[in-house]
Amino acid sequence: MTQGLPFAGHIFDGVFSHLALHYFEPDVTAFVFDEIRRVLRPGGVLVFAVKSTKDPYYGRGQRLGDHIFARKGHVRHFFDEEYVRKLLVDWTDISTDAYGGTYASSEPSAFIRAVARTAV
Ligand SMILES: C[S@@+](CC[C@H](N)C(=O)[O-])C[C@H]1O[C@@H](n2cnc3c(N)ncnc32)[C@H](O)[C@@H]1O
Known part of the structure; x- marks a missing residue:
């Protein structure tokens, strides 16, 4: 994914990502979002859902950058609404919401999810 998506442009009606976009530094994250936009058809x-800055792991471990921390070998880039909106600046019909839950363990986590559409 960080090398570019292996698909021609404008071939998908939708892209879904669950907890797979919050591992990268800002320039790589922006590139991945550009790639997603490239493969989507107009409209x-x-x-997607990502870890949020409200997550209990936020701020734990070694700080690698703004909202990015490495803990026990895992690098996580925690998103807030402002960052989501920044990444989606060229998109339309954006909605976001924060929610809590668990993933792969019984530990409570905090997530942010968003829906957006490419410009027609
Ligand atoms: C929390 S899991 C989520 C997996 C799945 N989407 C789900 O909801 O069960 C994070 C996923 O991101 C993938 N991942 C992390 N870094 C990646 C990268 N650089 N390129 C592609 N996938 C990556 C991991 O392999 C893992 O499958």
């Missing part, structure tokens, strides 16, 4: 929909 295509992106739905």
